[in-house]
Amino acid sequence: MNQTTTHKYARSVSIIGVGCTPFMYTVDNPETNGLTEGEMYGYAALKAMEDAGITAKDVDFYFHGCASTLNGMNYLTPNVQIANWFGMKGKASIHHSEACCTGYLAIEQAVNAVASGKYNCVLTGCVEFGDSTPSPADNVETPKHPYKRDKMTMEKFLATTSWLYDRTYARAMMAPIELIYDDAAEDYVRTRGISAQEMDDTLNWMAINNRRNAAKNPLAIERTEFADIAKEKGFDDVMDYMRSPYNPKMGDFLRMEGVERKCDGAAACIVCATEMIPEIAKNLNHKPIEVLGVGCSALEATNPHFEIRATEEAVRQVYAQTGVKPEELDLFYANDFIITSHLIAAEIAGYLPWGEGWKYICEGRTAYDGDKPINTNGGRTSFGHAHAASGLADVYEACLQMRGECGERQVKKLPKTTMLRGYGGAQNIAAVLLRTID
Amino acid sequence: MAIKLEKVVEKFYQGLEEGKFLGRKCPACGAVEFPPVYACNSCGNLETEWVEISGKGVMKSIVLPAALSTKPEYRERMKNFAYGEVEIEEGACFNAVVLGINKKKRKEIYENGKLPVPVHAVTLQRDGYKTVVFELDEE
Ligand SMILES: [Zn+2]
Numbered sequence: 158m159n160q161t162t163t164h165k166y167a168r169s170v171s172i173i174g175v176g177c178t179p180f181m182y183t184v185d186n187p188e189t190n191g192l193t194e195g196e197m198y199g200y201a202a203l204k205a206m207e208d209a210g211i212t213a214k215d216v217d218f219y220f221h222g223c224a225s226t227l228n229g230m231n232y233l234t235p236n237v238q239i240a241n242w243f244g245m246k247g248k249a250s251i252h253h254s255e256a257c258c259t260g261y262l263a264i265e266q267a268v269n270a271v272a273s274g275k276y277n278c279v280l281t282g283c284v285e286f287g288d289s290t291p292s293p294a295d296n297v298e299t300p301k302h303p304y305k306r307d308k309m310t311m312e313k314f315l316a317t318t319s320w321l322y323d324r325t326y327a328r329a330m331m332a333p334i335e336l337i338y339d340d341a342a343e344d345y346v347r348t349r350g351i352s353a354q355e356m357d358d359t360l361n362w363m364a365i366n367n368r369r370n371a372a373k374n375p376l377a378i379e380r381t382e383f384a385d386i387a388k389e390k391g392f393d394d395v396m397d398y399m400r401s402p403y404n405p406k407m408g409d410f411l412r413m414e415g416v417e418r419k420c421d422g423a424a425a426c427i428v429c430a431t432e433m434i435p436e437i438a439k440n441l442n443h444k445p446i447e448v449l450g451v452g453c454s455a456l457e458a459t460n461p462h463f464e465i466r467a468t469e470e471a472v473r474q475v476y477a478q479t480g481v482k483p484e485e486l487d488l489f490y491a492n493d494f495i496i497t498s499h500l501i502a503a504e505i506a507g508y509l510p511w512g513e514g515w516k517y518i519c520e521g522r523t524a525y526d527g528d529k530p531i532n533t534n535g536g537r538t539s540f541g542h543a544h545a546a547s548g549l550a551d552v553y554e555a556c557l558q559m560r561g562e563c564g565e566r567q568v569k570k571l572p573k574t575t576m577l578r579g580y581g582g583a584q585n586i587a588a589v590l591l592r593t594i595d
Numbered sequence: 596m597a598i599k600l601e602k603v604v605e606k607f608y609q610g611l612e613e614g615k616f617l618g619r620k621c622p623a624c625g626a627v628e629f630p631p632v633y634a635c636n637s638c639g640n641l642e643t644e645w646v647e648i649s650g651k652g653v654m655k656s657i658v659l660p661a662a663l664s665t666k667p668e669y670r671e672r673m674k675n676f677a678y679g680e681v682e683i684e685e686g687a688c689f690n691a692v693v694l695g696i697n698k699k700k701r702k703e704i705y706e707n708g709k710l711p712v713p714v715h716a717v718t719l720q721r722d723g724y725k726t727v728v729f730e731l732d733e734e
Contacts, residue, residue: 159636325604326630329726332678332690335664340690343658343679347710407663416663459630459689461656461680 158466163452163478166272171445171594172264173438174209174427176201177553179376180541183421184289184306191304192421194230198284199242201425201549205280206243209427210440213244216427217276220266221252222259222283224544224582228309228317229286231301245280256321257494257581259283260424260548264589265451267428277433282425283545287314289421314419321583322458333458337583341464341497342410349512356410359515361399363496364414364538366524371535373525373566376550378420378541410497414538417494422543424550431594443560445594449574450479452588464498467586468505468578475576475588483507487572488530488558490551492580494537499523502578503531506588525566533558533566548579552589559593598641603631606645611718611725616650618685619643629687630727650716652683652729654693657701657710672719673728677701681714681729692719692728700731 178200183189198221206213221236223229232238236252255262260283267281286306293299294307319328327333346356364383371377387398398404404412429437434445452475456467476482483506491502500518503509509517509529517523523531534540534554537547555575557563572593579587603619607630610617618629622644626637629648634641656679660669669676677696682688693714696704704712714729 159639329721329724330630330689330691330728331669331726332692335660336658336678336690338661338664339658340656340678343656347656406661408661409659409664411661411663461688461690 158456158470160470161474163450163474165478166268166450167274168272169431169447170268170271170428171431171434171447172426172552172556172591173429173434173441173445174205174207174211175425175553175556176204176208177376177424177550178422180378180420180422180543180550182288182378183286184308191306193304194232194235194284194286195239195242197421197423198239198282198425201284201423202243202280202282205282205425205427209429209438210442211278211427211438215437216245216248216278216280218248218270219245219250219280219282220263221250222254222263222281222545223252224254224256224259224285225317226252226254227297228290231291231297254545255582255585257492257542257544257547258579258585258587259545259581260550260552261492261577261579261587261589262453262585263549264426264428264448264552265453265587267426268448268451271428271430278427278429278437280425280427281549282423283549284423285543285545286421287419287543327457327459327583330459334583337458338408338495339410340462341495341501344462344465345497345501345515349515351515353410355515357400357412358396359500359518360410360412360415360496361396361404362519362521363493363499364399365395366518366521367493367496367532367536367539370525370533370566371539374534374540377535377539378418379535379539383414411495415496417537417542418539420541420543422541422546422550424546424553426549426552446556446559447592447594449481449590449592450475451590452476452478454586456584456586458583463584464580464586465501465505467584468502468580468588471578471586471588472506475590479590481574481590485574486576487570488533488555488568488575490532490555490575490577492537492547492551492578493532494542494581496536496538498578498580499531499536502580506576506578508576525568528569530568533563533568544581548577551577555591559591603633607631608724611727614718616648616716616727618646618648618687620646627683627685627687629683629685629689646685648683648685650683652681652714652716653711654714654729655680655682655711657696657704659696659698659701668721672721675700676728682711693731694728695731
């Protein structure tokens with residue numbers, strides 16, 4: 158497979174502000190039903206500016222990410238349609254769309270724009286309505302209501318996910334589009350020599366750990382721990398519940414609770430040239446978080462073990478680019494809309510030892526209160542998955558953890574170095590390395 | 596040779612109608628691209644040329660279809676099948692369907708340590724076109 162040699166940034170870039178909406182089903186709640194794209198993105202963007210202690214005048218440019226603009230917004234140029242909402246009228250912007258990896262590449266894009274020297278301070282935000290669509294929901298061509306939205310049916314969602322796959326070969330060959338659910342689990346079982354039962358337990362423990370984290374996160378969509386749900390359903394042992402028909406097999410290995418909760422949400426970051434922080438963000442009242450590097454790869458779904466191979470390349474790149482070693486990582490995030498990602502990405506990054514990661518997970522060591530925390534916000538299965546926005550929501554959480562501002566779910570040792578492994582869009586991969594500036 | 600604006604996809608599917616499996620071979624390094632594309636992903640050469648592949652290969656991983664990973668059409672047309680990595684003898688690797696595998700068959704393959712298991716390409720009719728899938732070789 159092709160490899161890329163990447164180089165150090167022309168100048169250091171840091172995250173100085175973060176913002177995030179709750180991840181939610183907007184249509185289901187009268188208080189949020191009717192929220193629009195500009196309101197969601199605008200909220201996240203303004204919270205990020207407030208967090209950085211700046212105003213919209215200090216921001217030179219913005220990036221806008223959304224995975225499914227036609228389905229979710231009925232827009233072709235969504236960055237322009239929301240441009241008046243957060244004080245940046247007339248400033249340049251661009252839209253990008255890499256499906257579930259959008260929010261991680263949102264950092265890559267913004268950092269490149271500042272590292273190049275063209276801009277000093279950039280907003281990067283993503284918004285997604287994964288659970289709803291402008292009303293009426295019949296098809297993308299009908300005229301839409303100004304703010305009313307309808308639920309997105311699972312049928313419509315699954316039908317349009319085929320848009321993520323190559324029409325010439327991948328869809329025709331079938332396997333490329335169906336292997337996303339179980340390929341990584343099959344590979345792990347075969348190459349590490351664990352049993353299918355051990356893999357089942359590991360998948361269940363990842364769901365349990367994600368939920369324990371989300372239970373302590375007010376922005377998360379699912380906040381009831383599986384231990385409590387199990388009790389309510391008459392199970393004394395949470396694993397008996399996780400193995401029961403309440404958590405049915407949806408794939409060869411994958412169970413229902415190992416699949417994303419698709420929902421609505423927005424998140425944003427302000428990135429700034431580190432050398433310019435004293436001038437631009439005079440009121441900054443927390444430590445900047447430097448983006449040390451971002452490794453990237455894209456591997457189309459016809460290619461065997463696409464997630465694994467592309468993650469290996471992205472991780473290799475970012476370590477080579479930055480000189481950081483796996484043992485320096487204090488905290489790890491993996492976009493785990495298929496929960497297996499959480500295990501295999503952490504092993505490929507060297508955050509968990511090869512072939513042993515499943516044991517760490519089954520011992521609860523990867524929950525927020527363990528020694529190897531992963532997805533402290535609850536991950537895609539419990540924090541929720543507002544597709545494009547998920548990556549920046551992970552960056553939001555990572556920054557708050559690194560600043561020691563996570564309250565009840567604050568990890569034990571204040572993290573200094575964090576990796577985020579983005580994944581999505583059949584398939585883009587990003588490995589983002591963050592480090593606190595003292 | 597010259598770089599040509601050429602209908603590779605159409606020719607590939609026309610080949611399937613005639614029972615031929617067409618790939619593209621790199622004149623510089625010999626690597627075969629299957630399914631066929633313009634350039635060589637192994638050495639970066641800008642051109643490749645048509646080659647008929649034998650259809651012989653091996654399956655290197657097995658994933659069985661389940662609720663999320665199947666469609667009514669698949670069951671109708673293929674009955675027992677699995678997904679996995681296929682490597683053809685010309686060297687290309689890709690994700691493909693392999694016919695003739697169910698839970699019991701997979702268990703047999705695993706227990707006899709037969710992975711990678713020999714397969715050969717066949718065509719399968721879908722709505723409006725034929726596609727390529729593989730079949731376990733007869734034992
Ligand atoms: Zn070549």
